[in-house]
Amino acid sequence: MSEPVLATSDLCRTFVQGRARIDVLRGVNLSVAPGEIVGLLGPSGSGKSTLLQAVGLLEGGFEGSIRIEGKEAARLSNSGRTELRRDALGFVYQFHHLLPDFNAIENVVLPQLIQGKTRPESVDRATSLLTALGLGERLEHRPSQLSGGEQQRVAVARALANRPAIVLADEPTGNLDEKTADVVLNEFLRLVRHEGSAALVATHNERLARQMDRVVRLHEGVL
Numbered sequence: 001m002s003e004p005v006l007a008t009s010d011l012c013r014t015f016v017q018g019r020a021r022i023d024v025l026r027g028v029n030l031s032v033a034p035g036e037i038v039g040l041l042g043p044s045g046s047g048k049s050t051l052l053q054a055v056g057l058l059e060g061g062f063e064g065s066i067r068i069e070g071k072e073a074a075r076l077s078n079s080g081r082t083e084l085r086r087d088a089l090g091f092v093y094q095f096h097h098l099l100p101d102f103n104a105i106e107n108v109v110l111p112q113l114i115q116g117k118t119r120p121e122s123v124d125r126a127t128s129l130l131t132a133l134g135l136g137e138r139l140e141h142r143p144s145q146l147s148g149g150e151q152q153r154v155a156v157a158r159a160l161a162n163r164p165a166i167v168l169a170d171e172p173t174g175n176l177d178e179k180t181a182d183v184v185l186n187e188f189l190r191l192v193r194h195e196g197s198a199a200l201v202a203t204h205n206e207r208l209a210r211q212m213d214r215v216v217r218l219h220e221g222v223l
Ligand SMILES: Nc1ncnc2c1ncn2[C@@H]1O[C@H](COP(=O)(O)OP(=O)(O)OP(=O)(O)O)[C@@H](O)[C@H]1O
Pocket: 015, 016, 017, 022, 024, 042, 043, 044, 045, 046, 047, 048, 049, 050, 051
């Protein structure tokens, strides 16, 4: 069996607020195989975003092990973690977080330039991803000139631009109306499958989660 793209073992995260201790993650064991799309369900406040932030190497303060493509995050230097985040992970959030002064194609080109790709190849890749998401006629629109669904599609293209091993998505369609959310999620899943990336997708929506390969649930800090 091939090595998981993401594996956590006994992952714990406690927040201390004044005298209160909140044990949000209490020994999470999760493994995601290459190309596997996993839905992460759990009630509000159950720790889905906290888990995604930990495995996205976005913040420290957790205990336990996080391995991405076999690399133990805690053993890496800060720059090693930054490189791993840039090369192996893609992120989609509930709000698009696109750069407002850059158009769609530039938003998707930028992470590739940061990774060291040339401008022509980055533009080719961005054009093909955005076209696959139905935005071939919107390449030069800035975020404010796009609808909510179109903005999220650009965010999806940006997340996939560097061919991540796994995309981490936190309520990627949570800000869209139901019909648009369905369409955008389906396009997201289709493109992730086509690209061969894995994905871990936090959602409240059981119906959308059923379209994924597997669903895990956070309950009282464990899966
Ligand atoms: N920086 C922080 N300091 C203190 N408590 C925090 C912090 N971040 C999160 N928490 C607490 O951790 C718990 C889990 O929060 P988290 O955002 O991970 O839940 P969630 O499952 O993503 O919720 P939702 O579905 O509503 O987005 C909550 O009780 C929250 O108040």
